[in-house]
Amino acid sequence: MLTVRDTIAKRRRFLYMADALAIVEEQQKWLAEAEEQEKENQRGYKNYLRNIADLFQETVEKLTPRLQKQSTFMREPFQVGLKLAATLRLLATGNSDQSLQYGFRVEASTICKLIPEVCKAIITVYKDKVLRCLKTEEEWKEVAARLSSRWNYHKCLGAVDGKHIAIMKPPNAGSYYYNYKGFHSIVLMAVADTNYKFIYVDVGAEGYASDGGT
Known part of the structure; x- marks a missing residue:
């Protein structure tokens, strides 16, 4: 019942x-x-x-x-x-x-x-197919050759730029992750080839760091 x-x-x-x-x-x-x-x-x-x-x-x-x-x-x-x-x-x-x-x-x-x-x-x-950095001299020379012929940048191995990825402030972090834009972040820095493909990526630098510091 x-x-x-x-x-x-x-x-x-x-x-x-x-x-x-x-x-x-x-x-x-x-x-x-x-x-x-x-x-x-x-x-x-x-x-x-x-x-x-x-x-x-x-x-x-x-x-x-x-x-x-x-x-x-x-x-x-x-x-x-x-x-x-x-x-x-x-x-x-x-x-x-x-x-x-x-x-x-x-x-x-x-x-x-x-x-x-x-x-x-x-x-x-x-990761093995896409998320890999170039390792041989020939691979880097190929990138440089394409940048030279297509964009007229000679002896260049890629275009570098960064982006602030917003995060919650880590405990006891002080101002290490507080960036000039006014929020807490980690920095994504990437190098792209002539086909807009990432050939090197680094993520995790503290947001307070400058481009040069990263």
């Missing part, structure tokens, strides 16, 4: 599952709309996800073994495409988790856990 407590608990489980299924349907609808947008407006799709559809799908396939979770009795897992899209959108715009939750129908508390997971998977899958 069911008690009142059992009845309430059962009702809560039912409502939770109903809400979860509704959210999954909304997420699947978002992915379908994204695919439709790609067909109708490729430029807008690329601007939104900073990616073309074929490359996005290729990335999803490569990340799936590391990111796909198993279905359970209580809920369906988030699709890898949704995780990747939310991550790319955050990296491209710097939007907050609270802002992204409305676009992707995922709670902000969940998004903040998904982003590091997806970033780690991207690094693991692509």
Whole structure:
């Protein structure tokens, strides 16, 4: 015989599952709309996800073994495409988790856990092929030759620039991470070749440091 407590608990489980299924349907609808947008407006799709559809799908396939979770009795897992899209959108715009939750129908508390997971998977899958610094003299000479012929910069090994990545102030950090723009940050410094491809990246210098110091 069911008690009142059992009845309430059962009702809560039912409502939770109903809400979860509704959210999954909304997420699947978002992915379908994204695919439709790609067909109708490729430029807008690329601007939104900073990616073309074929490359996005290729990335999803490569990340799936590391990111796909198993279905359970209580809920369906988030699709890898949704995780990747939310991550790319955050990296491209710097939007907050609270802002992204409305676009992707995922709670902000969940998004903040998904982003590091997806970033780690991207690094693991692509680090040997993409995230590598040139090592041989011939590779650097090739970069210099392209910069010379295309941009008329002779004996140049790349274009250097930096960006302040906003962070929360670390404990007991004082002003080490407080930059001239008025917020706490770490510095991303990168070198790009003539095809706008990163050939060297350094992340983590304290925000107070100047370009020369970094």
